[in-house]
Amino acid sequence: MSATKGLEGVVATTSSVSSIIDGVLRYNGYNIDDLAEHASFEEVVFLLWNNRLPTEKELTSLKKELAENAKIPQAIIDQFKSYAIDEVHPMAALRTATSTLALFDSEADDSSEEANRRKAIRLQAQLPTIVTAFARVRAGKEPIEPRNDLGFAANFLYMLNGEEPDDISIDAFNKALVLHADHELNASTFTSRVCVATLSDIYSGVTAAIGALKGPLHGGANEQVMKMLADIGEEQYVDEYIQNALDNKVKIMGFGHRVYKNGDPRAKHLREMSKQLTQITGEKKWYDMSVRIEEIVTEQKGLLPNVDFYSASVYHSLGIDHDIFTPIFAVSRVSGWIAHILEQYENNRLIRPRAEYVGPADQKYVPINER
Numbered sequence: 001m002s003a004t005k006g007l008e009g010v011v012a013t014t015s016s017v018s019s020i021i022d023g024v025l026r027y028n029g030y031n032i033d034d035l036a037e038h039a040s041f042e043e044v045v046f047l048l049w050n051n052r053l054p055t056e057k058e059l060t061s062l063k064k065e066l067a068e069n070a071k072i073p074q075a076i077i078d079q080f081k082s083y084a085i086d087e088v089h090p091m092a093a094l095r096t097a098t099s100t101l102a103l104f105d106s107e108a109d110d111s112s113e114e115a116n117r118r119k120a121i122r123l124q125a126q127l128p129t130i131v132t133a134f135a136r137v138r139a140g141k142e143p144i145e146p147r148n149d150l151g152f153a154a155n156f157l158y159m160l161n162g163e164e165p166d167d168i169s170i171d172a173f174n175k176a177l178v179l180h181a182d183h184e185l186n187a188s189t190f191t192s193r194v195c196v197a198t199l200s201d202i203y204s205g206v207t208a209a210i211g212a213l214k215g216p217l218h219g220g221a222n223e224q225v226m227k228m229l230a231d232i233g234e235e236q237y238v239d240e241y242i243q244n245a246l247d248n249k250v251k252i253m254g255f256g257h258r259v260y261k262n263g264d265p266r267a268k269h270l271r272e273m274s275k276q277l278t279q280i281t282g283e284k285k286w287y288d289m290s291v292r293i294e295e296i297v298t299e300q301k302g303l304l305p306n307v308d309f310y311s312a313s314v315y316h317s318l319g320i321d322h323d324i325f326t327p328i329f330a331v332s333r334v335s336g337w338i339a340h341i342l343e344q345y346e347n348n349r350l351i352r353p354r355a356e357y358v359g360p361a362d363q364k365y366v367p368i369n370e371r
């Protein structure tokens, strides 16, 4: 019995939610390039949960349900006000608040398919409200209630900033949400499936997934990319900074991928969005610096940007605080986690691999006073 470090290349389940085949990402058979161009995030949510695109009527009904279920318990906002909020990472707050949601849900432990579908809607609707409420409370402002007449992407920006976003921001944010919604058996999705395969509840699965997404080798990388760009500051310092990092074997955040070796198909969309948005804000330097970093890292390490690299300058251009980048990833990816959780319940078996033991063998117990 020998271990595969990091489970690389191990096929751990079947799934019809999304696929990565020959470097092409598809949600239930739909190429991500097509969806990024044409779909609203709500359409993608429907697709992931139902294995088909919605009719107009179904889409209207999903949008209505999401808007109607977006309010969060006041206790969560009070909880935010009760701790040293400046010292708390928003992903930690989101993780705790998501777990807290279960305590206010009388159906939390109802494992029927109907109850799980209702909880799915509530989670998808409430995560944006949690993230934006946290950001506002931290800034000394009151949270803003979601509006029934705005779509998912617009509502997020509205609840964050307190003003109706323009069409360019809505389109860019919608596209980012579409691109982040699902990604086969990534670390956080696998975490959610492992959790619910014990027949634990959907809130536990999503809370566990948020914990896994937080790490900088996964979703947490987008915040680290922006930190790197801000540390570098100006294009003229890029070469020295990156060379120094590579010479010291420091990983460049936003590069490399466990599955894609010829490039992440989502990155080109975000790269283009970064170019357009930084031009609009008059801060094209973030895009230019990113392009130069890509040139160096690709040339020297053969590594290509992943989804997190250009999303950093996209979110920055939308005026979003850097530590809210990963929570935004969660706001989108919860759609994929839920799809996988529901799929896991449908055809469940406990997930319990083995470990190759490498510790000492046959030790004799020594009484404590003899050690």
Ligand SMILES: CC(=O)SCCNC(=O)CCNC(=O)[C@H](O)C(C)(C)COP(=O)(O)OP(=O)(O)OC[C@H]1O[C@@H](n2cnc3c(N)ncnc32)[C@H](O)[C@@H]1OP(=O)(O)O
Binding pocket: 006, 216, 217, 218, 219, 221, 250, 251, 252, 253, 254, 255, 256, 257, 258, 259, 301, 303, 306, 307, 308
């Ligand atoms: C949404 C997402 O989760 S996308 C990924 C987000 N994460 C990041 O951007 C963090 C930076 N990237 C990485 O750490 C890695 O590329 C991962 C974790 C994404 C994938 O890693 P793995 O497939 O496990 O590759 P692993 O970490 O083993 O690296 C293999 C080699 O490439 C190097 N390498 C991989 N990524 C990078 C990087 N970003 N910068 C510099 N070197 C890198 C490693 O140092 C290692 O080199 P070595 O063989 O000389 O020791």
Ligand SMILES: O=C([O-])CC(=O)C(=O)O
Binding pocket: 182, 183, 185, 186, 187, 218, 258, 259, 306, 307
């Ligand atoms: O699939 C992965 O390993 C990470 C990733 O790109 C994602 O979760 O979007």
